Amino acid sequence: MKTLTIFLLLSLPLLGQTLTFVDDSPSDSPFTWKGTVTYDQNNQASCALVAHNNVSRMIVAYRIEFDVTTPSGVAVSFKHRDDHFFKPQGTMVEVSPQPKLDYQFPDFCPDLISVTSGQKGPEIPAAHIKTLFVQLDDGTVWGESQYIQETMRQRNDAIAYLNSLEVAYQTGGSTAFSNLLRGGPPQQPVRHAGDYVPVVALTRMSVYNDLPDVTSQVNQLEADLALAASRSAWLK
Numbered sequence: 001m002k003t004l005t006i007f008l009l010l011s012l013p014l015l016g017q018t019l020t021f022v023d024d025s026p027s028d029s030p031f032t033w034k035g036t037v038t039y040d041q042n043n044q045a046s047c048a049l050v051a052h053n054n055v056s057r058m059i060v061a062y063r064i065e066f067d068v069t070t071p072s073g074v075a076v077s078f079k080h081r082d083d084h085f086f087k088p089q090g091t092m093v094e095v096s097p098q099p100k101l102d103y104q105f106p107d108f109c110p111d112l113i114s115v116t117s118g119q120k121g122p123e124i125p126a127a128h129i130k131t132l133f134v135q136l137d138d139g140t141v142w143g144e145s146q147y148i149q150e151t152m153r154q155r156n157d158a159i160a161y162l163n164s165l166e167v168a169y170q171t172g173g174s175t176a177f178s179n180l181l182r183g184g185p186p187q188q189p190v191r192h193a194g195d196y197v198p199v200v201a202l203t204r205m206s207v208y209n210d211l212p213d214v215t216s217q218v219n220q221l222e223a224d225l226a227l228a229a230s231r232s233a234w235l236k
Contacts, residue, residue, distance in 0.1 A: 018039075023128075030062075030131070031052070031053065033051050051103045057138055058136065059136060060136065061134070139236065153196075158204055162228070181208055181217065
């Protein structure tokens, strides 16, 4: 099992200790999680986390929640999302949790370092994880309605943005397309933690901006729109 190591920004010295994750997911969750976070006396944390896909279909999107209290009493809480809606089929198969198999989760320690709050938490160190939302490759969804709705909003906002880019190119050519791409998708200022951000649309914008010219960008845009049309069953 791959182990990722990071330096955590903690306000108190850590005691060497390994925390075993408690899976708080409902009993019918498509995921079962197992893993550990090990802290040493040099303020390092090593994370190992794996999920088992309990169902007979590939998982194409999910959202999970972490709640960790470190040995020094620092409370860490955050949510992680994965959505492969715009990934080509071959790539999606490579990176998505496969039916009835284990899935290596690689991102926990990097996320930890960005959200360590420094606030004193409960006295007993603990590590909890909970599955909030899952979508399968036939479009079936499982989980809490607010996360299902947010996932669909993210995708629909991205599709709307992509459609606007296509219209800009068709009516105004390269200049209009580039200006709209540079401006990014419509969004409101983020004032509070948890405010809605069009993450999927912003990710597509970033992908296009990494391409060398307008022709490449438009080709990728057309491929994305075709992929989205083929996955309409995933837009509940």
